[in-house]
Amino acid sequence: MTVKPYQNEPVIDWTTPERSAELKKAIAQVRSQFGKTYPLFIDGQAVTTERVLPSLNPSKHAEVVGHVSQATRDHIDRAIAAASRAFETWSQTSFQERAMYLFKAAQIMRDRKAELMAWQILESGKNWAEADGDVNEAIDFLEFYARSAIELDKGQELIPWPGEDNRMMYIPLGVGVVIPPWNFPLAILTGTVVSALVTGNTVLLKPSPLSSVMAAKFVEIMQELHLPAGVLNFVPGDPAEIGDYMTGHPDVRFISFTGSKQVGLHIDEVAHRRSEKQRWIKRVVAEMGGKDGSVVDETADLDWAAAEIVAAAFGFQGQKCSAGSRAIIHEAVYDELVAKIVERASQLTVGPAEENPNVGPVIDAKAFQKITQYIEIGKGEGRLVLGGEADDSTGYFVKPTIFVDVDPKARIMQEEIFGPVLGICKVSSFEEGVRVFNDTEYGLTGAVFSRKRERLEYARRHMHCGNLYFNRRCTGSLVGVQPFGGFDMSGTDAKAGSKDYLLNFVQPKTVTERF
């Protein structure tokens, strides 16, 4: 099978007159579909339930983007049974055959890019560039994992042994439960589902209620591929009712979770409580939160550092696991850099996502409350120099907020806020900056701004995070270019977008034939 070399999907400037007209048309078309009901999808059949959950537009919470059917435990039983049946045959298809589904899905997403972006703009509050990035990443995952699967099929080269044929091949695990978050509503969902499918597993997808219409659109795309019945089952529902039931189910072989530390740890516990009926140790991939940040020394290009720190802190309203919510600055340049950061952040526009502001709404009322509570906590922990205001009268808007002179041990420097709040602290040496950076329970992303080679090399060795960036922001990893995942309470470091990622969903089998 000849496949052209992998390339990341190109970024599009949607603000040109032609592109902007195309996107606005897509937004209008998507809005005309508001209020529809989306079914579950089990064993190749759409299933509409009486109980549905609305998904709202965070820029204008009076608008219902769509209603989504809600699975009960009975639906989960049916989905697991269907996935188990489908596994019998799907697991026997070739890596190449399964990769073809992914290539086709990538093309469909490419053809429908403006529409898929429009759903995210309206359901998730992404501005145009963030929505473009998300759809591109979904396409990248499809293209990249399809190629990785074809590579994996070759197995591992073994040491030749006289008189024997030895082979190690990768076989799938079984039925998996995939639980993505809402903040990369198409990208992470696509990456986590298709990595499991292309390796020969079958899947129950339980999306976040906050982006479940986007998830339903993904499932529609997968239906266009005519996957065999039971290979992908869509089971949105209330975690309190179906969450533990799914992750603790004895017929489930693995869980691929991306989300908060609290939920990830809970799922890990439930999944590893073995029931008598269970024949395996469940595998749990859990990619969780972060308290990421930048360390800046006295040699850094301060204008550039300020621009990158602002982008990392406030891009998508700070709602990225990689968001740079801490800036740790050398005392020699502290005042100058703080002034530059505040000046830049004060220029950011805030408004409804479809108007393409720099900063859109936060996702929902719960997030709004949590972030505004942290802003109140911050007022007691540092000096508020920007923002601090919020308005949820029509949508959930929080102004970019900056606290300076914060103690590194303060709650706003230790806990994930997941909103547009930046805490800044002063250090008296680069090494102290690295120590402060490392002093959280997380270990996801970090950035260093310095012109000194020895400082960068020191950081390379000592900064404890899964994704470390020198002289650039700590957000925006690209599939295949910067494989992504964190240490410690940031999760299992599964490294999404790496060639190794598919190994999370297979088990190697060695076969020896004696001649």
Ligand SMILES: NC(=O)c1ccc[n+]([C@@H]2O[C@H](COP(=O)([O-])OP(=O)(O)OC[C@H]3O[C@@H](n4cnc5c(N)ncnc54)[C@H](O)[C@@H]3O)[C@@H](O)[C@H]2O)c1
């Ligand atoms: N490390 C990464 O790659 C990465 C990427 C994106 C987001 N995140 C993290 O995700 C979080 C934001 O996403 P979120 O608010 O959707 O997270 P969340 O933990 O609240 O929810 C994640 C998913 O888990 C589901 N869920 C909740 N309780 C469950 C249970 N008991 N059983 C089964 N499923 C359950 C939710 O419905 C959702 O689909 C942040 O902490 C962010 O840092 C991490």
Ligand SMILES: N[C@@H](CCC=O)C(=O)O
């Ligand atoms: N991979 C993304 C973060 C995903 C989490 O929210 C980034 O690198 O910014």
